[in-house]
Amino acid sequence: MNLPAFFFVGLLVHFVFFASIFDIYFTSPLVHGMTPQHTQLQPPAKRLVLFVADGLRADVFYELDEHGNSRAPYLRDIIENRGSWGVSHTRVPTESRPGHVALIAGFYEDVSAVAKGWKENPVEFDSVFNESKYTWSWGSPDILPMFAKGASGDHIYTHCYSAEKEDFATQDASKLDTWVFDGVKDFFRSAQNNQTLLSKLNENKIVLFLHLLGLDTNGHAHRPSSREYKLNVKRVDEGVKEIVSILEDFYGNDGHTAFVFTSDHGMTDWGSHGAGHPSETLTPLVAWGAGVGYSQRTASQYFEDDFLKEWKLENWKRLDVNQADVAPLMASLIGIPFPLNSVGTLPLEYLNSSDLYKSECILTNAVQILEQFKVKMAQKKETTLSFLFTPFKLLSESRQLDILKRVRFFISQQKYDEAITLSKTLISLALEGLSYYHTYDRIFLGISVVLGFMGWTSYVILIIIKMHTNLTRAIQNTDQVSTTFFSYGFATAGVLIIIFLIIQTSPWMYYVYCLLPLPVWYAVVTEFKTIQDLLTFLSACPLGHSIGFFFLFAVGIEILVFSFFYRSTLTIALIAFAGWPLMHRWIQGMNGLKMITLSWTLLCSLLAIFPMMPVVGRESDITPVTGAGLLTLLLSFFSLVPFWNQKSKHIQGKYLTVLLLQMLNLTLSIYIVHSTHASLGQKMGLPLINQIVSWTTLAFSLVVPLLSPTRVFQRLLSIFVSLMSTYLLLSTGYEALFPLVLSCLMFVWINIEQETLQYSGNSFKQKLSSIDFSCSTDITQFRQLSVDDIRRSFFFVFFIVTAFFGTGNIASINSFDPASVYCFLTVFSPFVMGALMMWKILIPFVLVMCAFETVQITVQLSSKSLFLIVLVISDIMALHFFFLVKDYGSWLDIGTSISHYVIVMSMTIFLMLLSGLAQVLTTKKIKFWRRTKHHAT
Structure with a gap:
């Protein structure tokens, strides 16, 4: 098989392996064809008001400030005197779309839905809004439309502000919440003079939804510990109080309005979300009004997070729920059918109603989940050969009927506690059965x-x-x-x-x-x-040598795998790498230690510091960014010194001009970073000229290196300076130094590998400064593979992993932190922001890949042969992570295990694609047309 065909087949195979994880673990849990279930008894509330404070952390909401006062005094008073409260536990990913789907539709949307559509529904689903008589909603254009699309009938009304208002650089993002509160006030004022609207508002089973995005935007822009975020909590509390007052006046204090206040997800200390840190998965839940019980005083209660004393709420009973449990709670309060795909369990402790109503509601909840179970089982039975079908034995048809009959009997005998307990057992079995059939294949x-x-x-x-x-x-x-x-x-x-x-x-x-x-x-x-x-x-080799080789290879793979769980593993490995040249055979023939060996040891030690640092994003600090830029300029200047006195056609003239322009652009990037953060700090927004320069730098970062000479040193320098200019614009702290240290280490690695080739006695050894990328072809004819080449390939994979985890981890990569892209845009645009942050992650990849391309040339070995070894190493890692994927335990464990596999598979595919990009960057050259000189005859 020739190289292009092998590359294509390999890429295809790895895409299949990559896609498999989504079909195995990320399939949609939705089924259709169920009969809606609702309680026939009179509900306690006629209407429901749902407040969702997007991005609100439980601890920031519940804790007291430095003066011992609550940041949300109105809601605090409700908790202590006339409502129920607790913590709503979200699942991974902690993003806006999955969070709102869980709250309003009652099921946990599969992760792939976030990528398929931020605003559009990849799969139609039922929701509390759809089951209501009427729903009016106010808030973000990213959230509201997805609950209106696909709804049966025309009874869901949305009022959205423009997407341009979601600007992280605005003076105060709480104006988004103010817009919502003002919109609700205007709505009820206008209803007084609109008989049709007034009639609808006086119907039963209506919902009002207020989506409050200000906290999420302020958290991203200023961090949850900031004054802006905490003042926004107070503004939300005041707004909730105003809306409650307006509704009570409008309905004449009829006592038939239920209120629920919660959040879709929390936020890390550095203003991001998307992973499974407790600060992201713990959100507040406060309910009050019609049908909701009052907080019970308690002498003692215990929770693993141990927040109660800190919040000064240890004497008020805390009622925790899973996020999907909120949907059946809302449905029960206003007596509408439970959302068809809801998997939430009704939290009965929140209800203040008769025991009969509670037992009927929890039975309805059980039957609704049982309906999903039946449909799921029927679908699987239809698509499986009868002799191969294995039913879920714990919930046979006879067992279902028996439990339902017993619940009905207990209710008729007014044995409500027994009925509730048995209904919860049925819910538990039905959910277990749903999971069984969902994972059947x-x-x-x-x-x-x-x-x-x-x-x-x-x-x-x-x-x-x-x-x-x-x-x-x-x-x-x-x-x-x-x-x-x-x-x-x-x-x-x-x-x-x-x-x-x-x-x-x-x-x-x-x-x-x-x-x-x-x-x-x-x-x-x-x-x-x-x-x-x-x-x-193998049979002819000494047994000890074979075992030793396979042992070292296995240990190396395990080190790479272990580094995904503990970044400090990279630090230990880099410290070990620092002494590698000292143990190599070619160093023994030297008179003392050469500068290259000292450089390797120093740079490995410096790079080992980064995995021990906190993950990027905790606090913005422009000083390291400036330092990285100035060091890059200094290195660029000194690297040009040897060429000033040479009459080299490869560096003089226009090529020298190109490098100087790159250095000028690097200087400009340093200024743009300072100017942008200063402007944002003064809440003056992103200057237009800064935005234009940033996008221009990004656009030309892959083109400018193609203007430089293809000699190894000049081209690598040009690639590094060009990519560094972009990386600075995407940096917020110490990570700006990372590609600088990494690139220096890569250059030393290239030199060391050439030294090892010289020691091996290879008759062909070209000076590094004279090697030309454009003249290098596939040079398999020089030599075959050796054991040293396996070590080179392992080094490459190790440096790729280091490039990935040097400044972050799984949580920081999954989390959404827009601070890195403020030089490019500040208005919320998830896909553009995500693409920019992905390019930031890939820049160190490109630098390592270009170094590896150079190593292949300097050691006179086929690029195909070395890359095949890399492919084997990465595939063994991917298979390792495939076996480590979990579908049990905490959702953080499940999400992390799946992320490991996805990242390694993405790395394998990206390496194939980046190999092509690196070859273009190193070998291709743009030649401008120039006029031919005419000599006098």
């Missing part, structure tokens, strides 16, 4: 993917041995009989698998997962001659 798909993984990795190893080593015989005759046998055998297996999947009416991606291992393993078994040669070689 998981083992089957997992085995298919693992077989594909193992086959692909084995094939790549065989290709390496066959094409790039001396382990195999020069001429291998193909056994036609064996090849024909394998062909018919795998073809038959493929036909049987297709028939099996057709009978089961499986989704089309199942065909891909199940059939992919066949061609991969066919390619493996047809290389049986290579396998024989490998086994012969």
Whole structure:
């Protein structure tokens, strides 16, 4: 297989492996066709008001300020005297869309829905709003429309401000909340003179939804500990008080209005969310009004987070819920059908109603979840061969009927406690059954993917041995009989698998997962001659050498895997790397330590500091950004000194001009960062000229290096300076120093690898300064692979992992912190902001990849052979993480385990793509047309 074909097939295979995780773990939990369930008894409330303070942390809301006063005195008074309170626990990802879906629709939307659409619904779903008689909502254009789209009938009315108002650089984002409160006030004033609207507002089963985005915006812009954020909490409290007063006046204090105040997610100390830190997953919940019980005084209560004493609320009973539980609570308060796909359990302790109403509501809750279970089971039964179908044994049809009959009997006998307990048991079993059928195909798909993984990795190893080593015989005759046998055998297996999947009416991606291992393993078994040669070689090697090699290789892989859980692992490994040249054989022939060895040791030690630092984003500090920029300028200047007195065509003239312009642009980037943060600090917004310069720098960062000469040193310097200009614009603190140290270490690595080549006795050794990228082709003819090349490939993967986790971790990468992109835009735009932050993450990748391209040239080895080893290492890591994926435990553990796999698979795919980008950056050159000189005759 030629290189382009192999690259294409490899990319395709890895995309399949990447997609598999979404079909196995991120599939939509929704089913359709259920019958709506609601309680026939009279509900305690006629109307419901839902306040969602976007991005409000539980601790900031509940705790007292430095003077011992509450930041939300009105809601605090409700907690202590006339309402119920607790903590609503969210799930990962802690983003706005999944949070609101859980609150209003009662189910936890799969993670992929965030990527499919921020405002549009990837799948239509039922909600409390849809089941209401009428719903009026005010707030963000990112949230409100998704609950109106797909609703049955025309009964959900939205009032949204323009997206441009969601600006992180505004003087005070609490104006977003003020807009909502003013809109509600104007709405009720206008209703007095509008008989149609007045009539609708006096109907039963209506909902008012106030989405308050100011706290989220202020938290991103100024951090949750800021004065702006805390004052916004007070503004929200005042607004809630005003709205309650208006409603009481409007309805004449009829006592039929229920109120719920909560948040969709919290926020980290540095103003981000998206991961599973407690500051993101703990949100406040306060309910009061019609149908809601008063806070109960208690002598003692215990919670693992131990916040009660800090909040001074240890004497008021705290009622914690899961976020999806809020939807059935709201449905019960106004007597509407439970959302069809809700998986929440009604928190009965919040209800202040008769025991009969409570037991009827919890039974309705159980039947509604049981309906989903039945539909899910029927769907799975229809798509599975009868002799292969294994039902959920804990909830058979007879068991369902028995529980329902017993609950009805207990209610008729007024044994409400027994009825409630049994209903909760039914809910628990139904939810367990839903999970069982939702993950029914998981083992089957997992085995298919693992077989594909193992086959692909084995094939790549065989290709390496066959094409790039001396382990195999020069001429291998193909056994036609064996090849024909394998062909018919795998073809038959493929036909049987297709028939099996057709009978089961499986989704089309199942065909891909199940059939992919066949061609991969066919390619493996047809290389049986290579396998024989490998086994012969291993049997001839000393057993101790073989065990030692595989042990070191396994330890290296485990170090890489362990670093995903503990960043400090990278620090330990880098300290060990610092002494590597001292132990290498070629250092023994030197008279003392060379400067290059000292540089390697120093730079490894400096780089080892970064994984020990707090993750980026806790506090903005422009001083390190300035320092990184000035150091880069200094290094760039000194790197040009040797060329000033040379008459080199490669550095003089326009190429020198290009490098000087890059240094000027770097200086400009330093100024833009200072100017932008100063302007935002004064709440004057993002200056237009700064925005234009930032986008221009980004646009030309990949083009300008192509104007420089293709000699190794000049081109690498140009790439580094150009990307560093962009990285500074995306930096908020010490991380700006990271690519500087990393790039210096990469340059030293290139030099050291050339020294190891010289020691190996290779007759071809070209000076680094004279190597030209444009003249380097695939130079397999120079030599075959050696054990040292496995070490080089491992170093590359290690530096890639270091580039990824050097300044962050899984939580910081999953979290949304827009402070990094303020030089480019401040108006909320999730996809543009996400793309910019992704490019920031990829810049160190590009620097390492360019260094690896240079290493391949300096050691005179085929780029294909080294990259194949890298592919094997990364695929073994990916398979490792595939086995570590969890579907149990805390949602932080589940989300993190899935993130590990997704990141490694993304890294593998990105490495393939970045390899092409690095080759373009290092080898391509833009040549401007120039006029031909005419000489006099």
